[in-house]
Amino acid sequence: MLQIDWKPQKSSTLPLHLQITTYMKKKIMNGEWTIGTKIPSQRALAQQFEVNRSTIVTALEELAADGLIESKVGSGTSVVNNTWSLLASTPPPDWTSYVRSGIHEPNIQLIQKINEAEADPTIIRLGTGELSPDLLPHEQMKQFLQMEVGETISLGYEEPKGSLALRETISQYLKRKGIEAGPASILIVSGALQALQLISVGLLKRGSVIFHETPSYLNSIHVFQSAGMKLFGIPLDHEGIQHDSIGRLKRQHQASLLYTIPSFHNPTGTLMSENRRQQLLDICKKEALPIIEDDVYGELWLDTPPAKPIKANDTQGNVLYMGSVSKSLSPGVRIGWIVGPEPVIDRLADIKMQTDYGSSSLSQYVVNQWIKSGGYEEYLDQIRAELKVRRDFAITILNTYFSKIATWTIPSGGFYIWLRLQPEISIRKLFDRALQEGILLNPGSVYDKNNLEHLRLSYAYASLEEIEKGLIRLAELIIELNSL
Incomplete structure (x- = not known):
């Protein structure tokens, strides 16, 4: 999926569709979007660029007229040309075919979506399997990087x-x-x-x-x-x-x-x-x-x-x-x-x-x-104490808001609570709804494709405030989806 981190300037004197055309043409001409690259749907582009769909249609028509993109019924719009093929007598490599033929299996789409969302600092990450940045030993690490006089490092x-x-x-x-x-x-x-x-x-x-x-x-x-x-x-x-x-x-x-x-x-x-x-x-x-x-x-x-x-x-x-x-x-x-x-x-x-x-x-x-x-052992004592506070806090929230909609076992260590939802709702719909509201979940299907009733909750990454806010809203979403 294309990563688009740009938006047209609505205050500019240049029409919006020309700004979008110029941006996309640059991506294609620079070889960043190679032949075969799929262009997002008109609706998705309109949402991304925060413009009317008619503006997107005009921009895509100009790119098509330049021979840079092509639309086919049933397969969408994709890049068909770039600067290499415009300047050379032979076409450039079709990198998309190389990507598809690589021996390493790609992540499933859901995991790719999770990985993308984790890069957003505003997201409440209720499934992330790592320690919160607040718990990492920043100051101690600086001390260990300070070498004694005469000490050498390879x-x-x-x-x-x-x-x-x-x-x-x-x-x-x-x-x-x-x-x-x-x-x-x-x-x-x-x-x-x-x-x-x-x-x-x-x-x-x-x-x-x-x-x-x-x-x-x-x-x-x-x-x-x-x-x-x-x-x-x-x-x-x-x-x-x-x-x-x-x-x-x-x-x-x-x-x-x-x-x-x-x-x-x-x-x-x-x-x-x-x-x-x-x-x-x-x-x-x-x-x-x-x-x-x-x-x-x-x-x-x-x-x-x-x-x-x-x-x-x-x-x-x-x-x-x-x-x-x-x-x-x-x-x-x-x-x-x-x-x-x-x-x-x-x-x-x-x-x-x-x-x-x-x-x-x-x-x-x-x-x-x-x-x-011995600093590692001392640090582990601190981390265990912090994680225990977070686990107990999360369990308190679950006891208060999830007692009628889910079951779980209290873990005696690690990061995770394996939450089994009682209502028969679509976990994928819950994932999408939660993500729209800034809450990132790890569905059970990530760990077993046939598992459609569990969530992996983590109390290690999100702050206590985020855990409380995220879990309370999650309970509300579960109840809402169950009532549909």
Whole structure:
């Protein structure tokens, strides 16, 4: 979808339709809107430019007369010419066809719309899975960036597995979680998403089947799908992923691995019990089914610490463990880690060197300073306290305004409340109505295409005032849509 961040000047002496024609022609002539680019509908353009539809019609007619756009019944209006084809004897590349033929699957339209809306600072973001800018450690970060006299920092590439100093620090840090892993068994990555990308291209073949909880974060990204993998969902209960059928399903579908978020699951907030973690590890060992354990929310417990990671009881190298500071310290630092058997880590490190030649040296330095100094633990205590206040506040609002229209479980950590709506209303209509009023939601269909009754609410990003205002209006919208 075209991004248009311009409006005609109504105070100008130049007619509105000429301003619009000039703007659009410039976009086409500069090659920003290439051949095949779809032009929004007349109605959409009229709304965007805040003019009458007749003004848009006149502007489009002039562009068509210049041979720059063409309208076809049933397929709308698109760019058919630009400066390259006007000046050259051969036509320019049709970049639209290249875009369509790329091997990486595009985000579903709903996710693209969410991503666009998140760039609007006026939007109340009730589904965003990251810490509020107000909670980020701006002042502490400045202190960690101030180096001591005589101290140096690498500004070049780190070794393939990442900064040795950081890997040594993480090795010690993981011992508190019961995980024994030397620096050679740790790979520094640019967040958990890159870890999944490396696994998808470095360890798996096209057509491999990936087991995961359903609903799942994996459905909101296309890392495995773009690499030719197939996702297979296994239901959750209050203790976590239901393990009883894994053995039978593994043999039936020839699954290659299982992906799980045992601590404060995204999107449901479920905390896998200690017993279920052991059962899952046992069945996967028996079936020789490797586990990817995504523990990016594990430090964000609000009531009591969760059970030890599944990796802590892994004595056979069956588990690839992923951690990150993106959810707890800063999404902009982009540092995470994979822990696993050395041959696997060596393979993934080689793939990473081929893709980006290593994560940011500066970010690795900062994260090492945070963890090694003990400042990270102190900061986590503060964040847990802040998130608990926000969670409790959100639950109070839900108890007051949603008791007759929705059900939910109080999460014991993480960012999310998995809200199930009682009225049979269209979640997509609710999403659109809410967005029109400046409230951004994350529908359940983002995490399971068949889920038409849930919303993923986040209490981590919006301010308390925004949470109150947004949730109260959301309740009103649900009631309004249910009465139609």
